[in-house]
Amino acid sequence: MRGYLRDTVDEETGVGTLRPWEALVVDAVGNLIEFWNFKRNQGRVWALLYLRGRALTAAQIQSTLGLSKGAVSMLVRELEQWCVVVRVRSPHDDAWRFAAETELMKMIGRVISERERGLVQSVREDLERAERIAKDDDDVPREVLDRLRRMRTLAVFVEKALKVFVDTARFDAIGVLDVLRDKTPRN
Amino acid sequence: MRGYLRDTVDEETGVGTLRPWEALVVDAVGNLIEFWNFKRNQGRVWALLYLRGRALTAAQIQSTLGLSKGAVSMLVRELEQWCVVVRVRSPHDDAWRFAAETELMKMIGRVISERERGLVQSVREDLERAERIAKDDDDVPREVLDRLRRMRTLAVFVEKALKVFVDTARFDAIGVLDVLRDKTPRN
DNA sequence: GTTGCGGTTCAATCTGTCTTGAACTACATA
DNA sequence: TATGTAGTTCAAGACAGATTGAACCGCAAC
Secondary structure, eight states: OGGGSOOOOOOTTSSOOOOHHHHHHHHHHHHHHHHTTSOHHHHHHHHHHHHHOSOEEHHHHHHHHTOOHHHHHHHHHHHHHTTSEEEEOOTTOSSOEEEEOOOHHHHHHHHIIIIIHHHHHHHHHHHHHHHHHHHHOTTSOHHHHHHHHHHHHHHHHHHHHHHHHHHHHHHTOSGGGGGGSTTOOOO | OGGGSOOOOOOTTSSOOOOHHHHHHHHHHHHHHHHTTSOHHHHHHHHHHHHHOSOEEHHHHHHHHTOOHHHHHHHHHHHHHTTSEEEEOOTTOSSOEEEEOOOHHHHHHHHIIIIIHHHHHHHHHHHHHHHHHHHHOTTSOHHHHHHHHHHHHHHHHHHHHHHHHHHHHHHTOSGGGGGGSTTOOOO
């Protein structure tokens, strides 16, 4: 909720500024991403970079979003690890610049495949282990085993669904998703 | 992480107990649900009730999972609000008992439709608003408007996808999901 | 070497959330 | 009315995680 009201002059290489509509986007993404268990400010940084469409320096990000030096350093590093932001440095530039990954679907696909799937998978494994132990236990009623099986089935189901999604996103198989790619501003 | 090591005698109406394999399930669900932005203990309570397959009293839940009186009261109330647990009281019983909703898909469908969709929807709305404002602004470059449009398209897309999922879950349209319903322990 | 700048690190701090436990309500029963 | 049990509430405390800010490193220019 920091840089919400900022909307001052934008002199290149100077103090960053955020227009109201930009703030709207940046915070919308921040909220969404926060629910998805990332840091709100990670979402805000990515959204800013994506909106601007060019690489910004850490200092620009810092002043535009009203973050601290340390915070920006951490946030961009984390975003880099998710391959959601890349760090670039042109020859005669004396500062790193950060740019947003623009292929939305691939980006989401990657995150899901690396994070969500791991989680679902480990839950599925725990359920399977529990099921095995319970089966060896004589006094576990049939219906309980049934419920265990149902939970496991669900986990497997979700795991498969995520895989389908990830693959779809990766190959951009469906034409519909095309609108989401850069370089194809049809309409 | 409380009742992890407990595994003592289970004398009806007495102090609750949790077998190792039960703890495994309860915690797996707890972890999953925590990532889904619910409280870990909400997941644990639901999992316990689902596993046991019968209605338990607050006191039983409390001692089995090692929670406080107040916590159980809050947790079950919240779970009730999500229609994930129901509160029942038989004629001559002097305590409420809590039972888990057993239709996994419908349960998840309901949660998604009430929570996730609302979130995605409000993000979509913010993006639309930003887009409108930006369009009225002369010096917003074409590509920026394009990126805004792409984000909005994605939000719309996700919103639709969730709707499909929710409807599918609600009507149990696909036969595959049948395995997940109660009363149909095929295989 | 030293000054300046970009960037990182990390202990301390802050923040927001969950949990606790004691006080309280409601409603039995004696 | 007094006593007991089930359940709720909520202020206080505990906790986890995010954020800060100052010290620090590396490097280039002087």
